[in-house]
């Protein structure tokens with residue numbers, strides 16, 4: 001059984017619909033989904049605000065690279081052209097952490113090398129797994145406590161649904 005934490009981001013078009021599409025794409029693997037947050041862009045400034053969320057998957061059928069393939073297929077489905085690094089995007093799906101896996105493979109670095117610095121990942125992750133730790137970086141509760149989270153604002157009006165399990169159309 002694999003257990004992994006993935007992050008979602010979108011700042012172009014119908015942002016919430018893209019996040020929901022990603023959750024639906026992982027179907028019955030999805031075990032838990034965080035609240036949605038409206039977040040100020042990091043990396044490239046002057047772009048639109050993002051919606052961000054985090055979800056947990058469990059599966060007997062895929063390995064970490066299988067998760068990455070699903071994530072990249074979903075990204076490609078909504079946006080075939082990748083723009084500038086850290087620039088605007090309809091959908092970004094990152095593999096944040098896989099239980100028991102540490103890897104420096106550039107195609108799939110685990111834990112994700114930016115996750116421990118990103119309030120946009122840690123704040124929603126903390127909501128659903130307050131006791132989680134990032135190998136090499138410690139408890140996410142401590143990481144969140146040490147950062148400015150004022151640019152990560154809850155959107156309780158936007159709730160991602162699980163358990164749909166239908167294929168992407």
Ligand SMILES: Nc1ncnc2c1ncn2[C@@H]1O[C@H](COP(=O)(O)OP(=O)(O)OP(=O)(O)O)[C@@H](O)[C@H]1O
Pocket residue numbers: 068084085086087092093094095096105106107108109110111112113114
């Ligand atoms: N943990 C990971 N999750 C997702 N992609 C990863 C991971 N580790 C390495 N990669 C690789 O990173 C490459 C670029 O991914 P992507 O376009 O999502 O980057 P980005 O979102 O612009 O930046 P960042 O990865 O810092 O969020 C992909 O080709 C993928 O193979």
Ligand SMILES: Nc1nc2c(c(=O)[nH]1)N=C(CO)CN2
Pocket residue numbers: 008009010039040041042043044050052085086087092120
């Ligand atoms: N707030 C926020 N900013 C970003 C994000 C993101 O998900 N949220 N993703 C980026 C590229 O992966 C670049 N900048």
